[in-house]
Amino acid sequence: MKPILRKLSRDVPAMLGLAIVVFVLLLAIFGPLIAPYPGDAAASHLTRRLKPPSADFLFGTDNLGRDIFSRIILGARGALAIALTVVTVAMAIGVPLGLLAGFRRGWLSETVMRVTDVVLAIPQLVLALALAQLMSPSIETAMLALSLTYWPFFTRIVYAETRRLSSSLFVDALRGVGAGTGRIVFLHILPNAISPVIVRATIGLGFTILVAAVLGFLGMGATPPAPDWGLTIAESRVYLPTAWWYVTFPGLAILLTVMGFNLLGDGLRDLVDPRIRRSR
Amino acid sequence: MLRFVLRRTALVLPSLLGLLLVTFLLIHAVPSDPAAALAGDAATPEQIARLRHQYGFDRPIFEQFLLYLDKVAHLDFGESAFSHRPVTLDIAQRLPATLELTFCALALSVFVGVPLGVMAALNHNAWPDYLLRIFSVLGIAMAAFWVAIMLQLLFSMQLGWLPLRGELSSTMAQPPRATGFLVVDCLIAGRWDAFADALRHLALPAVTLALGGLATIVRFTRAGVLDTLQQDFVFYERAMGYRWLRLVWIFVLRNSVTATVTQIGLLFGGLIAGGVVVEAIFDWPGIGSYTVQAILTGDRQVMLAVTLLVGTVYAAVNILVDLVHGLLDPRLMEQG
């Protein structure tokens, strides 16, 4: 493990990603302590509407006079909460299905994988939007809809790894010495399949933040006055082109966060993927 | 070759059926009343009940699916609750605009992305590579709807260089509809003014869409070239004194783009789906803005039809991708 970490620490983009992710995590945890105007999550100050960036309001104020800088910091918690929930639920569905399909042969495995393929072929964004809308828009339905469209990625990965490992000599040997199926799956296969799952989860966190922002933007996720980044961008459109800061900074927040997860995920993938590892 | 295409098409049909079934179940498993949506806000409970019976929404769900399937087989996707026109007609009218936009975005991302990917690979683990990797991640990490608004803000509202929305200026007379592809129709009619105007309208949405695809193309080209550079034949070709530029851009690249071509196939589906929000923001009269409308109004017929459409395009493009693979690599062609 040590040399792997050392390699990761030499990968400049990956370390940049890690730094961003840690930074956003800190914002999510300590946001209300850091934000200059923690009350601006909900409060409104009609006397200072749409002020451009200044020393008092680093990123300016919005149409209700709220400090955009504070609201972006406060929004980190919601964004990460959605992403973590969605990826966790998707993993909870996808990983067991992948193990099942990979370790068992026969119609059950076939059915699971066919359904997985089909769900993968559905345009994710469209399905998530449709489900969220039909289930009456709210944060919870948005998260459920996203989870329902993201689990197949994990099933695919775990299935491939399980198939590879369970046909290897080493599992045959374990069977030979009388190890039970449960033991083989949980002690030997799962730990080996875990690294590609981590890579996919990291990238998935970024992707989910992005899609959740689209939901917020279309008014199918967070509801006002939540300091949601996507929602804020939607609210800002009416005040363009004057209030450029209103749209710019929430978008940059999304950009930075998603970039952090992607850079980190790419770095991890380079470490895990033997094809790329060879070329270093 | 024809046999190959037919066989692949036959293989795709069950998947499309599965796609339709899963989407149908998901959409219908959701607690909401399609009849109420169809009837509109002002409808009385009796009217809703009548509609429910008329459309078969009171039957068991599997029966509903079979009924739906029978209609789909006749290219009948029902009526849009929003436009009150047959969904098939709406889609046929809007599809060309979406394809036009998607092709442009795809071409942009391929022609810029492939060279950048090669450059990143040649400078593996050096600063140009790091910068390109960061930039390509940037392309993926930007929310398309935000990029769209920012581009509008800069190029339309502030600088006034490019139009804000739409496919053609309202002052410009439409060319007669021949292919449905506006740019092509302008050319056919010899309308150069309209052609230039259409291109100017195409620029911002195409660039917005291309950014996400660009990143993917850069990454996969980079990985492919890195992989190829490890091969023995690259050393051999250098040892034989191949010109370096030709070696990289012809002999290495052709071996490296297999994965990129696969990605182009996947991207096409992704671009059509990703175009949903972008089209809505730019008021592009295509499938995307249609879908957003349908979603916001809970229009199930349209949602189902669009899902099937994207799935079909996706499958068709992937058959095409396999064909291109065969052309790129003679060994695959022989395996059939």
Add this chain to the structure above:
Amino acid sequence: MMPLLSVRGLKVTIRTDEGTAQVLDDVGLDLERGRILGVVGESGCGKSTLIRAIMGILPRAGAVERGEIWFEGENLLSFSEAELARDVRSSRIGFIPQDPLLALNPVFKVGSQLLEVMRWHAPSDGTRGSERRKRHVGRLIGLLKRLQVPDPEGALERYPHQFSGGQRQRLLIAAALACSPRLLIADEPTTALDVTTQHQILLLLRELVAELAVSLLFVTHDFGVVAELCDDLCVIYAGQTVESGPVRSILDSPAHPYTRALLACHPDRATSFRGIPGSVPSPLAPPPGCRFAPRCGDVRAICSAGNPPQARAESGAEVRCVQYSDWSADLLVRSHES
């Protein structure tokens, strides 16, 4: 007169994640015009790296630290990459690779690959454009005929995977000869082939060298091939030349313990089928003094004290072993002086 190719005191290092590998350390060889020089050593001794250094294509992390590579009176190390690619490779030095399947580009026709080489490197004869190309095709077809490739015209239109291993190697020999180079370098070109094909190809190579008046640097780990093909011999161990001289004299009376051990393992001579005990030391941490010391049957204390210098054995071969030098006396003198 100076030899066609002369490598002097070549030292090559490759940076790796684990440290700097001293892959070549003081390699020397001389190849006279019209002769065949065999380079022999176990796998991992640095033979391929030696070839890469001569061609100027080291791995990105590799570097020539010291030494000279003289070819036709010029030091190749002073050439830039562009000069090597333009003026040396193919046109003056032809290369025959180890694995003919991996060496050919799988997605281009054989003809277009060979003609690409000739396009840039074939000697000019005043013709241009399609006329020139036609002459190239003609020359290739002639060479393929000479190399006994069936249906030479058709061969140019086919892809690499459509040939057998032996046919592919003939294609590559034709490619190496296509631009009439003065020197051929072959890196274990017959290892991937079966014994009969191997024999046929060696025979062809020997005929061609005589016919076309080229010189051949032939890398192998097989003494049988050396005996069949080569005039001179250079034995390499762990990145160092340990013995060099005419093939006959070395085979008759090998001087260096490593050469003797290699010969003892060869199936034609071996009394028992065992390799040399132990393995080639890692170039990351070569043993001090004589690099063969950990595996040598004749090892003595002085062997690890420093790098043994070259000395002349009775057979006439140059040998790097304390048994043949008065180096121990040297060392004593030097240690007294300091």
